[in-house]
Amino acid sequence: MTTAPESIVSDYKFGFYDEEEALFKAKKGLNADIVNMISDMKDEPQWMRDFRLRALELFQKYPGNPAWASPIMDEVDFDDIHYFVRATDRDERSWDDVPDYIRNTFDKLGIPEAEKKYLAGVGAQYDSEVVYHNIREDLEKLGVVFLGTDQALREHEDVFKEYFGTVVPPGDNRFAALNSAVWSGGSYIYVPKGVKVDIPLQAYFRINTQNMGQFERTLIIADEGSQIHYVEGCTAPVYSSDSLHSAVVEIIVKKNARVRYTTIQNWSNNVFNLVTKRAVAYENAVMEWVDGNLGSKLTTKFPSVYLMEPGAHAEILSLAFAGAGQHQDAGGKVVHVASDTTSTIISKSLSKDGGRSSYRGLLKVYDGCENVKSNVRCDALLLDEVSRSDTYPTMEIDSPDVSIQHEAYVSKLGEDQLFYLMSRGMSEEAAAKMIVNGFVEPIVKELPMEYAVELNRLVELQMEGAVG
């Protein structure tokens, strides 16, 4: 049965929760016993157990959050989190086999329907684990692997072990260490040489349990000359206490391959979303992050690309919308490790009702890299007087042969623009929506039609009550 929460009034339409008792819920708090228990329950190889325990040690050594982090990050209470919640012990390939109440939830979120209409495959994670995943048969025959990450460890241990933890090592940052210790679920994708998947694979992440920690771990390997578009969406119930979503995503884009990773993040406003996403791109490879952040209490996430070999290209499109009580600390990082590499970062952020959007970016060019080009553009739009926007661009350029363009603009929702549209008969609210939709258009137009519509709708929902 699904129930609407009573205590909090909200426009957020994904805020319902299921009352069903989880099959298993770890007691709150984190220690080696919990980590061992997760490893036991998943029946993992010893090397993974060791990896987790080492990561736990690393995590415990961090004295706190980095100095630059949002003050909201300090609100995370690590002792008040369930680190592992198992809803069902099976990852099904047919929606009919998924427990009814969970299936209902995903029906409400429109996932099975989208799968039928325009997706090449779907993975669905509910609390700690993937409860459903499927991929079109023709793609499977071509050797494309799309599995929950736990299952991938069981079935493709060799390839898995070769790449896992190589792009984002456990010691990368506090939350990468945490994820490495307690990771569970996420997507594993392998695209064989030369295989081009031209319609998206999607994963959907749902938190149901209160005070839940979701630590999904995604690993994507695009072999030479292959192509894939992966899309993730996420929502959670509205509760009066907070949950934590802390994912690690690692992507390997080999020679001539192309990966696009699209996120439409719409967590409820009681979720901390602290995520490390990084890709490495080899010769002539293209890595694109399309990162849309609308939900959560605090998002701290800077999708990164390491351009490892000549010809590699990175594209980061970041959209952030912060409303009341939210801080979207987003942006992107590109590290040019090789000559003849190019990158583009476009960031669009909106703030309203006292919300705060930050653009945090890093552009690094190693010594000896020649003919490097980069273009960074950040636009911030403030919808009222009480909201906030900041830009923290960092550039570490150790090579003379680079061409860099960097532009940053902050603007207020223009009185002149509003007046112009209203003089054509549009209400103030409709006019503001139109301006905002226009503002985000450069990002939205990069999305497949269905997602563009969805994103526009979410932006409009956020806009509701923004003016007047």
Added chain:
Amino acid sequence: MTKLLEIRELHASIGEKEILKGLSLTVDAGEVHAIMGPNGSGKSTLANVLMGSPRYTVTGGDVLFKGQSLLEMAPDERARLGLFLAFQYPVAIPGVTLVNFMRQAVNARRGAEVPIREFRESLFKKMDLLKVDQDFARRYVNDGFSGGEKKRAEMLQMAMLEPSMAVLDETDSGLDIDALRTVAEGVNALMNPGMGLLLITHYQRLLNYIKPQFVHVLVEGRIVTSGGPELAEQLEATGYDEYEALAAAGR
């Protein structure tokens, strides 16, 4: 009989500075009026105040449109009532296509969803009338438009919104000779006996195409003299010196 538009002793300021200082003017249905006046005399201020721009404060007088006072109405209400302003400096709305913008504007003006086919047909017809390239519809509103393109886009909006009272603020400036003729012919085609037109211009040229019955001279926030079409011709020859002196004397 109520007149279409009646401006009574209108005073308006921007910040502390009074720009309109008791301006009166009446435009009735079927009439074309022209306002001429030196730079900075308050012509655009008048146009923007009529439309309800939040930049200005009305400090006295009244404006009646179809017998109703406009002053308490938001700009969108005024527009839906049939008032239209072609801006001297139209602003860009990046990311919003002209076609999308026009569609919402037309729906708002009519108070009902216009079927997409009907809308498109009418849009393309009006684009033909104004010799606007069809590719234009896909471009972002005024974004990167040339001066002349902006003015044509304003006229396209007027054609689509079918106002009963239109104020054209220097729509002729920035248009080349051919474009001026096209736009003027377009405006004449849209004009009807139920509609009023107020042209703000510096040049006789436009008035050769769109013939006003009344010409007014605006100096320092007031109409200092009014006359027929011959007044415009005379101004072209003599300039505003005489009227500026008049305004100074009346100060």
